[in-house]
Amino acid sequence: MARQELAHYLRERRAALRPHEIGLAATGTDRRTPGLRREEVAELAHMSVDYYTRLEQARGPRPSPRILDALARALRLTPAERSHLFRLAGSSAPPGISVERRVRPHVARMLERLPETGAIVTDAAYDVVAWNPLARALLGADPGGGTTNLARRRFLNQGRMYESSSAEEFGHIVVARLRRAADRYPHDPKLAALLAELHANSAEFRQIWETRPVHAPGHRTKTLNHPKAGALRLNCDVLLVPEDDQEVVLITATPGTTTRSALSTLTRA
Template sequence: MDDNAPTPRRQPETLDPRAELSEFLRTRRARLQPHDVGLPSFGRHRRVPGLRREELAQLAGVSVAYYTRLEQGNGRNVSGEVLDAIARALRLSDAEHAHLTHLARPTAHKKKKATRPQHLRPAVQHLMDAMDGVPAYALGRRSEILGWNRLAAALFGDWGLLPPEERNWARLTFLSEDMRTLFDETWQQKASDMVSFLRMEAGCYPNDPLLSALVGELSVKSEEFRRLWAEHDVREKGHGVKRLRHPVVGELTLSFESMRLPDDYEQTLVTYHAEPGSPSAEGLRLLASWGVDAAAPAARSEVP
């Protein structure tokens, strides 16, 4: 054994909320320039990208020392009013503002047991099965795939053939060549959306060892994931368009809708549909008649 070989970095069992808060604030501050917020810019060469801490503190109406402590992860008992002021100064989106609040102020939501089993209500599975011509699936915490209908299996692959621990959209997005090929030119956007989703989950559940393990695995196995994770971007992606290249029916342009389930906000129903009368609608129709056998709902194992 080479005694001089570097020791592999051990992945922490959970994410560090203080470090997450520090990096999130730093990266949000770095993306703003003085002229973006109406401040004069003195000097051609600034030592830091974006706003300085004192400039951000001025905009938020807090002391430089207070903001510095907060950005270093040492802010305690920070008020909602201060967080609102900092969010306005940083021009955060609603999703980013919520993420900041989760990181800076522990709530009852964080105290829920993150590793408790996730159950998909049978009625949700029945709803997806009844969606004729519409690929649909349900995601849980950490992007686990909790359920899907037959057309989703035909479009994305039969997840019933995978072990339960591998039925995860983030793992498939970054580690499956089939998914990279399927999403084709929209893969980069799909990857960015997936990391943003996991970032938001990390803000809600920083003490989730399974989420930390997933992040650790993807960080080791995917350079693209490491790069996107370091950007600390968070956003809600409720709808959009994806262009897919399916091996059976060819190119498909599909709109998607993501809807949080009202009785369990940790679960998301995702549907895809094509414009009526379009070549993509015909492609979905052909795919539906292709006869792919999706796993029966009863055979889908419970996900932790």
């Protein structure tokens, strides 16, 4: 029975994953179904097509945790779906290996539907993985379109960091989140390099790190001194994307205020 349930789940998840989500073209008369082919999943999981086919047909041996982890990555499973896959196979899911740095398409589309709200998505290492035009106008895009990391902005002055009334509090928020990330993803090389860089180059970061700060996402207000729009009184609210360990930050202004008018001007710019 367990083999049948695992086989059904693999078939179900393969059918639900669209080719464009992994960079494959969905055109062509030879693709009769919207999901992935078995050989495509096998290639993504670095296993033979025969082995993967036997798993889908409930004929294969009990897969090892390494095989299950490869399947979870190939099928783009969320942490909850990954844990379910391991349970179906009779194994305990080990912690995730790396920080999720992709933003889900529906989350990215949501950002574009908020023209009068600045919105950014950050991963567990504080890389900005998506942001809308108003957020870029408010926070300033990095020259050259390089990766924007808010921890580097805050502690290493890398990229534009406008003067803000919440700078001190934000430093503690950043460290608290990075400490959680370090516990969850101890083998993520990019995260390890970021932490090493911050420890080596910021005495303030090292000092806050030793205090082991704890901060929960929520509603906050701050004043941002924008080079074009002047002093802006902003509301910041955080929505969680728990399956990817990401946060969506929504930046708004109170209706009827000069800040709201300034945001409308930035939106049109």
